[in-house]
Amino acid sequence: MKIVTLGNCCKKSKLNHINAVQAAKNCGIEEPVQNVADMSQIVSYGVMSTPALVIDDKVVSTGRLLTVQQIEALIKERQQ
Amino acid sequence: MQNDNNTTNNEPQQLQTQHSNDGTQTAPKWSTKRKVLLGVAIFVGVIAVAIGIAAIVDGTNGIVALGDFVTKQILGMQWLDTLLGMAMTALFGQQFASSTWGKAIQFFVYDTIKIIVLLCVLIFAVSYIQSYFPPERTKKILSRFHGIGANMMGALLGTVTPFCSCSSIPLFMGFTRAGLSSGVTFSFLISSPLVDLGAFLLLVSVFGIPVAISYVVVGLLLAVIGGTIIEKTGVGNNVREFITQGTINDIDQPDMTRRDRAVYAKDQMLSTLRKVWIYILVGVAIGASIHNFVPQQWIEAVLGEDKWYSVLIASVVGVPMYADIFGTIPVAEALFAKGVGLGTILSFMMSVTALSLPSMIMLSKAIKPKLLIWFVVIVTAGIIAIGYIFNAIYFLFI
Numbered sequence: 422m423k424i425v426t427l428g429n430c431c432k433k434s435k436l437n438h439i440n441a442v443q444a445a446k447n448c449g450i451e452e453p454v455q456n457v458a459d460m461s462q463i464v465s466y467g468v469m470s471t472p473a474l475v476i477d478d479k480v481v482s483t484g485r486l487l488t489v490q491q492i493e494a495l496i497k498e499r500q501q
Numbered sequence: 502m503q504n505d506n507n508t509t510n511n512e513p514q515q516l517q518t519q520h521s522n523d524g525t526q527t528a529p530k531w532s533t534k535r536k537v538l539l540g541v542a543i544f545v546g547v548i549a550v551a552i553g554i555a556a557i558v559d560g561t562n563g564i565v566a567l568g569d570f571v572t573k574q575i576l577g578m579q580w581l582d583t584l585l586g587m588a589m590t591a592l593f594g595q596q597f598a599s600s601t602w603g604k605a606i607q608f609f610v611y612d613t614i615k616i617i618v619l620l621c622v623l624i625f626a627v628s629y630i631q632s633y634f635p636p637e638r639t640k641k642i643l644s645r646f647h648g649i650g651a652n653m654m655g656a657l658l659g660t661v662t663p664f665c666s667c668s669s670i671p672l673f674m675g676f677t678r679a680g681l682s683s684g685v686t687f688s689f690l691i692s693s694p695l696v697d698l699g700a701f702l703l704l705v706s707v708f709g710i711p712v713a714i715s716y717v718v719v720g721l722l723l724a725v726i727g728g729t730i731i732e733k734t735g736v737g738n739n740v741r742e743f744i745t746q747g748t749i750n751d752i753d754q755p756d757m758t759r760r761d762r763a764v765y766a767k768d769q770m771l772s773t774l775r776k777v778w779i780y781i782l783v784g785v786a787i788g789a790s791i792h793n794f795v796p797q798q799w800i801e802a803v804l805g806e807d808k809w810y811s812v813l814i815a816s817v818v819g820v821p822m823y824a825d826i827f828g829t830i831p832v833a834e835a836l837f838a839k840g841v842g843l844g845t846i847l848s849f850m851m852s853v854t855a856l857s858l859p860s861m862i863m864l865s866k867a868i869k870p871k872l873l874i875w876f877v878v879i880v881t882a883g884i885i886a887i888g889y890i891f892n893a894i895y896f897l898f899i
Contacts, residue, residue: 464675467637470672480753483635484636
């Protein structure tokens, strides 16, 4: 499962990435969680508000800082 | 339609089976839409009943008195001012409470509490509404409109789309790549910091409903006209190359439950509070000192209604300043009490919130200097024009 966090400009985005890494670890995902900071690339995902979360190329959250539990739930939803 | 009918027909049956199966009463499952409708109906009903009672008791005067009560006591929290005055008198004696310092302290405490309480309630409510209009969705809505209608929608959505100066670049890229015209993007960018729901309610509490509505209307007009000028003159094409190069996908907006929205609204409220409390304190402190220490003559000499240059000074001083609208209002409130013209005050508030050095620096990364200069010139000119117009027709509102 490929998990990407978008945005690295503010505290919220950084925290969102940390939470995603933790959630991926909790769910036993070995692929490293990637972070995209480049604005142009973020926009090409269709996202205009960060932090955002992408799982398997699908944008699952935009403009919100998610908690570890919330990200775990999103991952589990996709795993099934 | 058919589906709707089916559900309504099925509901009683389901209820009955549940009832007979386990013997417990379960609440009927209402669709979210109906719940929202019911909520709105109750809300409107309560307001209608209140207005009705007021009208029966005292005719038109009753309705005016009710409006006054809502403005002054609920939104304006004047009861708090009265209570604070009583507390000051009880604690420090009549003499101190009615001295300049006593009044300044009372104004400071009252205004700080009032603005912070209103800010929390308003930001929470507004963020909840905003969670329905993320920029990604706004972009999609806007691409359906053309011409001046698109500018109006841009200005309107600017008031409800959550947006801060640090997201102006991705927003710019997103809008441009999605094929939205520069005019629409700028209508959005002008109205976004200028007019928002929270500021509107705060204005109601300080200046009353007519002034608040006129602020919103002229703010939106400025956004529509400014955006149109930027597009029609062609200066709007002066954006940096990387903005237009590349693509953008439409995404399905991720689902949010009502709980998610409430959490989002709470986070938004806390982070806004953390960000703006210092502006509020500074704003209220300036307001309190204008209120009580700065002699009336000084203010009248510089910003007095009869001085033709008052609007110019207010606008030019306000442009490079950066403050949240919530920090600007106490200053405006104090100036207003000192007899400064309404137009001058509107110009000051608008120039402080719409244009600021940090937002210009951010924008300069996305647009070329020529467009940036035009943007600043058009918005400043518009704000000055609004000031003069309001000073001229001032008597209609007060």
